Amino acid sequence: MSPIQLINPLDLPNWDELISSHPTANPFHSSGWARVLRDTYGFTPYYACVFKGDTLSACLPLMEVDSFLTGKRGVSLPFSDFCDPLLNGTVSSRQLTDFAIAFGRDRHWKYLELRGGDYAIIQGNSTNSRTSPGLVKGKMEATARHSMEREDGSNSLASPQGDGRWEMEDGRKGTDNPNIPIFQYSILPQSGSSNIPPFHHSQDSLDMEPDALRSALSAPRSATPALRSYSHHILDLSPGVETLFRNLRESTRRNIRKAEKEGVTVRFSSDLEAVQAYFRLHCLTRKRHGVPPQPWVFFVNIHKHLISGDKGFVSLAETQGKEIAGAVYLTFGKSALYKFGASDLSFQHLRANNSAMWAAIRRLDGSGFRTLSFGRTEPENQGLIQFKSGWGAVEESLSYYRYDFDARDFISGNGKGPSGYEKVFQRLPEPALRLMGKVLYRHFGS
Numbered sequence: 401m402s403p404i405q406l407i408n409p410l411d412l413p414n415w416d417e418l419i420s421s422h423p424t425a426n427p428f429h430s431s432g433w434a435r436v437l438r439d440t441y442g443f444t445p446y447y448a449c450v451f452k453g454d455t456l457s458a459c460l461p462l463m464e465v466d467s468f469l470t471g472k473r474g475v476s477l478p479f480s481d482f483c484d485p486l487l488n489g490t491v492s493s494r495q496l497t498d499f500a501i502a503f504g505r506d507r508h509w510k511y512l513e514l515r516g517g518d519y520a521i522i523q524g525n526s527t528n529s530r531t532s533p534g535l536v537k538g539k540m541e542a543t544a545r546h547s548m549e550r551e552d553g554s555n556s557l558a559s560p561q562g563d564g565r566w567e568m569e570d571g572r573k574g575t576d577n578p579n580i581p582i583f584q585y586s587i588l589p590q591s592g593s594s595n596i597p598p599f600h601h602s603q604d605s606l607d608m609e610p611d612a613l614r615s616a617l618s619a620p621r622s623a624t625p626a627l628r629s630y631s632h633h634i635l636d637l638s639p640g641v642e643t644l645f646r647n648l649r650e651s652t653r654r655n656i657r658k659a660e661k662e663g664v665t666v667r668f669s670s671d672l673e674a675v676q677a678y679f680r681l682h683c684l685t686r687k688r689h690g691v692p693p694q695p696w697v698f699f700v701n702i703h704k705h706l707i708s709g710d711k712g713f714v715s716l717a718e719t720q721g722k723e724i725a726g727a728v729y730l731t732f733g734k735s736a737l738y739k740f741g742a743s744d745l746s747f748q749h750l751r752a753n754n755s756a757m758w759a760a761i762r763r764l765d766g767s768g769f770r771t772l773s774f775g776r777t778e779p780e781n782q783g784l785i786q787f788k789s790g791w792g793a794v795e796e797s798l799s800y801y802r803y804d805f806d807a808r809d810f811i812s813g814n815g816k817g818p819s820g821y822e823k824v825f826q827r828l829p830e831p832a833l834r835l836m837g838k839v840l841y842r843h844f845g846s
Contacts, residue, residue, distance in 0.1 A: 402452055404491065404499045408445045409434050409461075418456040419486060420733055426773070427712070427730035427737050428480040429461060432705040437463060437478055439705070440698045441842045446474070448499050450491050457490035462500055464507065465845035471510040474500060478845035479694075481737075481776040482516035482632065482798055493517055501803055512803040513627070625812035626799035631785050633774035633793035637765045644761060647792035652754060659717070659755035664724075666717050666759035674714040675703045678726040681742035683830055688745060690822025692837035699728075706730055712739075715760045717752035725752035729760060734770040757791065 409415040415431040427433055437443045443463040450458040461483055466472045477483045485493050497514065504512045637644070645653065679699050686693040706712045711732065717725040725743035729736055738760075743753050764772055774788040776798050789795060804811045825833060 402450050402457065402490070404448055404450055404458075404496065406446050406503065407449050409447055410438065410445060416732075419459065422456075422486045422488070424484055425486060425732060426482075426735050427706070427732040427739075428477055428483045429459070429486065430706075430711065430732050432709065432711050433477070433480070433730075434461075434463075435705040436698070436701045439701045440695070441465075441478070441845065443478055443845065446503065448496050448503070452490065456486070458485065458487050458496060460485040460493075460496040460500060462503075462512075463845075464509075465843075467843040467845075469843040470845075472507065473509045473845075474504050474507070474512045475845055476500075476512075476514050479698075479841075480515060481739075481773075484517040497803075501805075504803075505805055509805055511805060514801040514803075516798055516800075624801050624810050627802040627811065627813055628800050630776040630778060630798040630800075631788075632776055632796045632798035633785075633788040633791075634796065635761070635772040635774070635791055635793040637761070637769055637772055641762055641765050644765065644792065645758075649790035649792075652790035655751040655754035656758045659751040662719070662750045664717050664719050664750050664752050664755045666715055666756050668713050668715050668760075668763060670703075670707050670710070670713050672700070672703050672708075674716060675699050675707065675728070677716055677723045678714050678728060678740070678742065681723065681726050681744060682740060683834060684744060685742035686837075687826065687828075687830055687833055690825040692825065692833045692840065694841055695834070695838040697838075698841075702728065702730075713763075715756045715763075717743075717756040717759075719747065719750060719752070724750065725756050727756055727760065729764075731769065734768065735773065736764050736769045736771065737773045738775055753787075761791070 409431050412418065412431075419425040419429050422429075434445050438445065443465055446462045446464060448460040448462060449456060460476060462474050462476050463478055464472065464474055465478055476485075485496050487493060487496075497512075500512055635644075639647070648656075676699075679693075679696060682699075683693045702712070707714065707728075712728065712730040715727045715729065716723045723744075724747040726741070727738060728740040730739050731737070738757075741753065741757075761772065772793075774791075774793055777784050777788060779785075785795075802811055803809070825836075828836075
C-alpha cells in the first residue's frame with residue numbers, strides 16, 4: 401500500500417482535476433472551498449491522501465481549527481454540510497481515520513470531527529493507540545519543505561539544519577522533499593522492519609498480547625457511534641424537467657404556479673452585487689431563526705474562489721424590482737449543492753422560495769448537472785424537511801462522528817442541537833448579530 405501523506409491542496413494547481421474523476425467528489429472537496437475556509441477563518445488544511453503515481457487514490461480532507469476560546473481540533477470540514485472521504489479501494493475509511501487520529505494526537509487536538517462517511521470500529525474496542533489493531537503504535541516521521549512559512553517568513557513546522565535536514569518543533573527531523581506539498585506523515589512500525597507499510601497490522605508493533613490481538617482482529621465490527629444525525633436530501637436530475645415536475649408534491653407545484661401568477665420573477669447571477677443582495681436576505685433570515693449570520697467576508701470569498709470561477713451562482717426571486725428570496729448554489733463536476741437559502745418573511749405569501757428553487761432546478765438540468773444536494777437539515781426542523789421532500793428528493797441519514805482524545809474513543813450524543821439562545825438573538829439588532837458572527841464563527845468552525 402502506498403503511504404498516507406498529508407498535503408495542502410492549495411499547493412497543487414491540479415487538485416480539482418485530481419478529485420474530479422471520483423464519483424462522490426463535491427464542492428466541499430474542491431480547492432476553491434479550501435481557499436474560502438483558509439482566507440476567511442485562517443484554518444490550516446491537512447488532507448490525508450494516498451497517491452498511486454500521479455493519481456489520487458484516497459483522500460480524507462481535514463482542517464485544523466485552533467482557537468484560544470474553544471481549543472484546537474480537526475474537522476472534516478468546517479462549515480461543510482458533509483465531506484465523505486474519497487475512496488477507491490486502495491485504503492479504507494478506517495485506515496484514513498486511524499491516520500488522522502494519530503496525527504491529531506501529535507497535534508494535541510481536543511477532538512476529531514468527521515462529517516459523513518461510513519466508519520466502522522471493532523466492537524467493544526474503540527480506535528485507541530494502546531489497544532486498537534487498526535492503529536499501529538509507532539513513531540511519527542515527517543518531512544517538511546520550505547513552503548511551510550508564516551507571513552513573517554519563519555517556518556511554521558520546521559527549521560533548516562546545517563546537515564540539510566529539517567527539524568520539527570518537537571525535535572523530530574525529516575528530509576527536505578520538494579515532491580511533497582507540505583509533509584509526509586507516516587506511521588512506522590516499531591519492529592524495525594523497513595518493508596512493513598504504514599498501518600500494517602504487525603503483531604510486534606502493537607501493545608497487545610498475541611491472544612488478545614487475534615481476538616480483536618476476529619471481533620465483529622459495528623457502526624461507529626454518531627455524535628449527531630441529520631437529514632440529507634438528494635435530487636436525481638437525470639429524468640428531465642417534465643418528469644421532475646410531475647414528481648413534485650402537489651402542494652409544491654401549486655406554490656410554483658401561485659408565484660408565477662403573482663408575477664414573481666427569478667434571475668441568476670455570478671456578480672458580487674447579487675451576492676450582496678442575497679446577504680441582505682441572509683441576515684434577515686438568520687435573525688428570524690435566532691442565529692448570527694456568517695461574516696460578509698465569508699460570502700466575498702465564496703464569490704472570489706467559487707462563484708466568479710463558474711463554480712456556483714446566486715438565484716434571486718423578485719417582485720416589482722425588489723429581491724424577496726434568494727439562494728446560493730455551489731457546483732463541482734456534475735454535482736450541485738443548495739448551500740444557502742433566505743427570504744423576506746413579509747412576502748412569504750408570494751411563495752418566492754418555491755419559484756426560485758424550481759427555476760434553479762430547471763437551470764441545473766439544462767446545464768447537464770446530474771444531482772442536486774439540498775444539504776443537511778436538523779431533525780427538529782420539520783418545516784425545512786417538508787420543503788426539501790416536496791421536490792421529489794430522496795432523504796438519507798447523514799451522521800457526524802467525533803473522536804475525543806481524552807476519552808480515547810468515539811463519543812455519541814445529540815451533538816449541538818438548539819442552543820437555547822435563539823430567542824435572545826432574535827431580540828438583538830441586526831448589526832449586533834453581524835458583529836457576533838464576524839467575531840465568533842472563527843472560533844467555533846461549525
